[in-house]
Amino acid sequence: xxxxxxxxxxxxxxxxxxxxxxxxxxxxxxxxxxxxxxxxxxxxxxxxxxxxxxxxxxxxxxxxxxxxxxxxxxxxxxxxxxxxxxxxxxxxxxxxxxxxxxxxxxxxxxxxxxxxxxxxxxxxxxxxxxxxxxxxxxxxxxxxxxxxxxxxxxxxxxxxxxxxxxxxxxxxxxxxxxxxxxxxxxxxxxxxxxxxxxxxxxxxxxxxxxxxxxxxxxxxxxxxxxxxxxxxxxxxxxxxxxxxxxxxxxxxxxxxxxxxxxxxxxxxxxxxxxxxxxxxxxxxxxxxxxxxxxxxxxxxxxxxxxxxxxxxxxxxxxxxxxxxxxxxxxxxxxxxxxxxxxxxxxxxxxxxxxxxxxxxxxxxxxxxxxxxxxxxxxxxxxxxxxxxxxxxxxxxxxxxxxxxxxxxxxxxxxxxxxxxxxxxxxxxxxxxxxxxxxxxxxxxxxxxxxxxxxxxxxxxxxxxxxxxxxxxxxxxxxxxxxxxxxxxxxx
Amino acid sequence: xxxxxxxxxxxxxxxxxxxxxxxxxxxxxxxxxxxxxxxxxxxxxxxxxxxxxxxxxxxxxxxxxxxxxxxxxxxxxxxxxxxxxxxxxxxxxxxxxxxxxxxxxxxxxxxxxxxxxxxxxxxxxxxxxxxxxxxxxxxxxxxxxxxxxxxxxxxxxxxxxxxxxxxxxxxxxxxxxxxxxxxxxxxxxxxxxxxxxxxxxxxxxxxxxxxxxxxxxxxxxxxxxxxxxxxxxxxxxxxxxxxxxxxxxxxxxxxxxxxxxxxxxxxxxxxxxxxxxxxxxxxxxxxxxxxxxxxxxxxxxxxxxxxxxxxxxxxxxxxxxxxxxxxxxxxxxxxxxxxxxxxxxxxxxxxxxxxxxxxxxxxxxxxxxxxxxxxxxxxxxxxxxxxxxxxxxxxxxxxxxxxxxxxxxxxxxxxxxxxxxxxxxxxxxxxxxxxxxxxxxxxxxxxxxxxxxxxxxxxxxxxxxxxxxxxxxxxxxxxxxxxxxxxxxxx
Numbered sequence: 004x005x006x007x008x009x010x011x012x013x014x015x016x017x018x019x020x021x022x023x024x025x026x027x028x029x030x031x032x033x034x035x036x037x038x039x040x041x042x043x044x045x046x047x048x049x050x051x052x053x054x055x056x057x058x059x060x061x062x063x064x065x066x067x068x069x070x071x072x073x074x075x076x077x078x079x080x081x082x083x084x085x086x087x088x089x090x091x092x093x094x095x096x097x098x099x100x101x102x103x104x105x106x107x108x109x110x111x112x113x114x115x116x117x118x119x120x121x122x123x124x125x126x127x128x129x130x131x132x133x134x135x136x137x138x139x140x141x142x143x144x145x146x147x148x149x150x151x152x153x154x155x156x157x158x159x160x161x162x163x164x165x166x167x168x169x170x171x172x173x174x175x176x177x178x179x180x181x182x183x184x185x186x187x188x189x190x191x192x193x194x195x196x197x198x199x200x201x202x203x204x205x206x207x208x209x210x211x212x213x214x215x216x217x218x219x220x221x222x223x224x225x226x227x228x229x230x231x232x233x234x235x236x237x238x239x240x241x242x243x244x245x246x247x248x249x250x251x252x253x254x255x256x257x258x259x260x261x262x263x264x265x266x267x268x269x270x271x272x273x274x275x276x277x278x279x280x281x282x283x284x285x286x287x288x289x290x291x292x293x294x295x296x297x298x299x300x301x302x303x304x305x306x307x308x309x310x311x312x313x314x315x316x317x318x319x320x321x322x323x324x325x326x327x328x329x330x331x332x333x334x335x336x337x338x339x340x341x342x343x344x345x346x347x348x349x350x351x352x353x354x355x356x357x358x359x360x361x362x363x364x365x366x367x368x369x370x371x372x373x374x375x376x377x378x379x380x381x382x383x384x385x386x387x388x389x390x391x392x393x394x395x396x397x398x399x400x401x402x403x404x405x406x407x408x409x410x411x412x413x414x415x416x417x418x419x420x421x422x423x424x425x426x427x428x429x430x431x432x433x434x435x436x437x438x439x440x441x442x443x444x445x446x447x448x449x450x451x452x453x454x455x456x457x458x459x460x461x462x463x464x465x466x467x468x469x470x471x472x473x474x475x476x477x478x479x480x481x482x483x484x485x486x487x488x489x490x491x492x493x494x
Numbered sequence: 495x496x497x498x499x500x501x502x503x504x505x506x507x508x509x510x511x512x513x514x515x516x517x518x519x520x521x522x523x524x525x526x527x528x529x530x531x532x533x534x535x536x537x538x539x540x541x542x543x544x545x546x547x548x549x550x551x552x553x554x555x556x557x558x559x560x561x562x563x564x565x566x567x568x569x570x571x572x573x574x575x576x577x578x579x580x581x582x583x584x585x586x587x588x589x590x591x592x593x594x595x596x597x598x599x600x601x602x603x604x605x606x607x608x609x610x611x612x613x614x615x616x617x618x619x620x621x622x623x624x625x626x627x628x629x630x631x632x633x634x635x636x637x638x639x640x641x642x643x644x645x646x647x648x649x650x651x652x653x654x655x656x657x658x659x660x661x662x663x664x665x666x667x668x669x670x671x672x673x674x675x676x677x678x679x680x681x682x683x684x685x686x687x688x689x690x691x692x693x694x695x696x697x698x699x700x701x702x703x704x705x706x707x708x709x710x711x712x713x714x715x716x717x718x719x720x721x722x723x724x725x726x727x728x729x730x731x732x733x734x735x736x737x738x739x740x741x742x743x744x745x746x747x748x749x750x751x752x753x754x755x756x757x758x759x760x761x762x763x764x765x766x767x768x769x770x771x772x773x774x775x776x777x778x779x780x781x782x783x784x785x786x787x788x789x790x791x792x793x794x795x796x797x798x799x800x801x802x803x804x805x806x807x808x809x810x811x812x813x814x815x816x817x818x819x820x821x822x823x824x825x826x827x828x829x830x831x832x833x834x835x836x837x838x839x840x841x842x843x844x845x846x847x848x849x850x851x852x853x854x855x856x857x858x859x860x861x862x863x864x865x866x867x868x869x870x871x872x873x874x875x876x877x878x879x880x881x882x883x884x885x886x887x888x889x890x891x892x893x894x895x896x897x898x899x900x901x902x903x904x905x906x907x908x909x910x911x912x913x914x915x916x917x918x919x920x921x922x923x924x925x926x927x928x929x930x931x932x933x934x935x936x937x938x939x940x941x942x943x944x945x946x947x948x949x950x951x952x953x954x955x956x957x958x959x960x961x962x963x964x965x966x967x968x969x970x971x972x973x974x975x976x977x978x979x980x981x982x983x984x985x
Contacts, residue, residue: 035925057816057817057818060817060818061813061816061817063817064812064813064817065809065812065813068805069808069809069812069817069820069822070805070808070822070823070824070855071824072822073821074817074818074820074821076817076818076819081572081573081574082572082573082574083572083573083574105817107817107818176783292667314559314561317560317561318556318560321555321556321560322552322555322556325548325552326548326551326552326554326555326560326565326567326596326598327548327551327565327567327598328567329560329565330564330565331560331561331563332561333561333562338829338830338831339829339830339831340829340830340831364561434526
């Protein structure tokens with residue numbers, strides 16, 4: 004894999020002087036075109052120490068217009084980053100459409116280093132790489148152009164390079180004892196990274212291996228590769244970009260639907276309701292004050308038919324909590340900043356810290372419900388959303404987030420009754436809009452989408468709880484009980 | 495000041511039961527109207543320990559729709575917050591238009607506590623309060639509705655309350671030894687907070703003092719006050735809101751303008767340029783690697799005539815730096831998220847951490863330049879921007895941020911020459927737009943605005959550097975020199 008990058012590539016001064024001005028102009032022009040394009044560019048700079056990664060990042064900033072580049076250098080995670088899933092720090096720095104984000108140190112760094120120093124097993128490394136593949140696939144599916152560069156040096160060359168950096172008083176500060184102890188691990192690092200690179204060189208985001216010995220060679224190589232990548236993408240008209248294939252779906256040829264199989268007559272008496280409400284609210288309050296609650300966070304997702312009582316159920320939860328520890332996120336149309344990012348970005352930005360409780364009133368599932376039904380996104384987009392969502396929730400769970408997901412179901416008749424009742428009251432918060440009536444007309448389409456959603460995203464780690472909600476009281480208690488049980492299990 | 499809040503206000507159960515449902519409905523309706531309004535609501539909950547602050551925050555969340563409330567509890571600042579000016583943590587949590595932000599613990603907490611425990615002098619407290627007044631004035635000028643509640647308990651009552659909380663096993667956890675040592679400082683706390691409250695009870699954002707003894711009394715009082723505040727604001731049609739007075743400006747009755755007094759023939763030879771460029775870029779590189787650089791951050795602001803060479807000067811700085819430590823922010827039209835916040839919010843969100851370098855290509859000064867000339871904001875808005883900007887920069891400087899501000903001036907003739915030259919080249923990045931020509935027609939208006947800006951915002955702590963830029967090389971060296979000198983002084 005590294006054979007070609009140990010050949011001793013060199014570019015002489017004349018060639019460099021001749022090529023660079025033209026390349027810079029072309030890069031600047033591509034950047035200007037990019038500003039009006041609908042995709043972001045992610046450049047990953049990784050590889051061996053001393054192979055010129057930092058210098059290349061600087062050169063790219065110098066050759067291009069740094070105003071449209073975000074350079075992200077990976078320091079140790081901050082406290083705020085540490086409390087959230089590993090990928091949060093990358094999500095929060097993703098470049099929006101039209102911009103270039105350079106990652107110096109990236110999602111590859113930690114898994115590779117962890118394995119080199121022996122903190123993880125082979126299977127864990129493979130698993131990490133598998134997750135990265137899925138993450139990058141999501142990004143490219145969302146339109147991102149990913150360019151990955153691996154800077155390589157042979158063992159001899161790395162040794163020479165560290166020595167010569169140390170000699171020069173102006174660069175001495177850059178060589179730390181850490182660098183030397185890393186050098187001792189050269190062979191292992193090479194083996195592990197070769198494995199990682201091979202695994203993650205996908206058709207959507209392949210690696211480019213660059214020999215790092217000669218500064219002119221590596222700069223020109225990366226510069227030209229970036230230009231090529233940009234142009235290849237910019238010069239294809241939007242319409243011609245390959246349409247995502249839509250996997251076949253099971254056609255609904257009978258009436259047996261999961262969502263119709265619920266027993267909506269389930270109910271609870273007024274007395275029992277009052278009693279259990281007090282009991283479970285009290286329980287929830289105590290659970291969130293448990294010592295171990297500091298180590299977890301909770302996300303409750305509410306989806307359901309219009310007028311199914313999501314708001315009422317949410318208030319029964321929040322009134323048991325301390326307002327300092329929860330936040331309710333109503334999900335509406337994305338803002339401009341959010342539209343310039345991958346779909347899930349707007350949820351990542353609201354992930355709770357440890358010991359916090361986030362309630363989503365509608366959620367990322369909008370992608371496979373309203374966006375699917377209304378055609379707000381292409382079929383390929385909502386189809387891939389199922390696995391993107393599963394990946395997202397898996398990361399949350401790995402970070403010790405308790406996820407509870409509720410689908411509140413009412414019958415079509417009950418909805419009509421509630422709509423009509425609401426139209427009679429003067430309470431503004433119960434306003435029924437034309438949109439509610441329109442959604443109602445698509446009841447059967449929604450039923451199919453809901454069943455698909457549950458089949459595809461009710462996982463062992465983040466199962467859906469279907470809530471029979473014709474009786475509001477019954478629904479509220481079921482919701483509270485489920486949350487208490489889930490937190491109890493996690494503590 | 496606290497007399498009325500020690501009278502022993504109580505509300506009996508019947509009255510409470512009668513009033514609450516009506517109040518809740520009215521609050522919910524007001525919240526719905528707020529969603530379509532163009533202002534945010536900021537509720538501050540402060541006061542004596544044990545006076546029911548937390549309970550009131552919870553009640554407000556319970557009575558209103560928590561989906562449109564952001565509750566911000568003031569914990570210890572995180573590492574990311576700690577590295578930025580004190581107010582950054584509040585800026586990042588400001589509610590956008592249409593939402594309510596509840597601050598439990600606010601910008602009052604630290605200055606009052608610091609003074610009570612004797613860390614600050616009287617003058618320092620006064621200074622902090624003065625800054626808060628200016629901050630709140632900015633918020634209200636931007637349209638925010640600020641409601642400030644101070645929860646009071648007499649010394650006897652506080653003692654009783656802490657005792658009774660301690661007795662109940664369900665509330666015992668809430669009383670810490672900190673609370674008891676705070677109690678010992680009751681008299682001093684009372685004195686200091688009375689002083690602070692008096693000073694910061696402005697016509698735009700007055701305090702409401704609430705007796706905290708009786709839960710029903712305090713909840714109902716705050717609920718009704720919030721409703722009143724909301725309705726008073728919602729029920730006034732937008733047009734009728736009092737127009738901001740515009741302070742008189744010195745009329746320009748002669749031709750003596752600061753900006754015209756510059757000697758634009760200043761220049762530098764090619765050889766000298768190359769020599770000094772190397773010298774100062776090297777110097778800058780070394781300065782940013784100085785040990786003490788970890789304790790400061792740098793902000794460089796570039797403003798200037800179109801085609802004055804801002805981009806070229808910026809690149810001469812960034813190419814001396816490590817790409818990992820700088821970011822260039824090109825300032826364009828605000829996004830939707832940004833338009834829902836006070837004007838300066840979009841700059842606060844990009845403040846650099848320690849040891850980082852932020853370059854703004856155009857900046858917050860757009861408010862008093864293009865927005866003033868093009869009428870994008872009302873005269874009152876850009877007039878008050880001068881002092882808001884001064885306050886902003888003062889906070890930066892207090893946080894050990896080095897601010898350098900450049901105005902790059904070229905003559906009208908030189909601009910014409912550059913425009914015409916650019917129209918001949920094929921380089922996209924030099925495209926001259928119709929807007930550039932339009933701006934040029936307003937040359938004289940801009941001159942006045944520029945002089946006003948410099949007169950009003952060139953302060954001792956953040957002075958403007960006027961750069962004669964007819965000769966690009968001269969300008970670039972002056973910029974580099976100025977930055978080096980400023981950093982040197984700060985280290």
